[in-house]
Amino acid sequence: MGVFEFDKFAIGVEDIAKKLEEISKKGATTIIGGGDSITAVEKVGVAEAMSHISTGGGASLELLEGKELVVVLVWSC
Numbered sequence: 001m002g003v004f005e006f007d008k009f010a011i012g013v014e015d016i017a018k019k020l021e022e023i024s025k026k027g028a029t030t031i032i033g034g035g036d037s038i039t040a041v042e043k044v045g046v047a048e049a050m051s052h053i054s055t056g057g058g059a060s061l062e063l064l065e066g067k068e069l070v071v072v073l074v075w076s077c
Helices: 011-025 035-044 057-065 070-075
Strands: 031-033 052-054
Touching (some): 035 057
Parallel strands (some): 031 052
């Protein structure tokens, strides 16, 4: 949404993070994936409201898409 590290560009990220906090409190499942996304919700102060936070951004998205992750396949053998 923007370069949230700079306050004058952060409004889009802040608004989305606050909306995620709002819907989390209403019972929605909210998943944050990836280092920059984690940093953003922590900066806004809403990280504790999220259902799950994962450092695996791209891998998390692929798993949600239903793709088989090589490391999971190898580990389960």
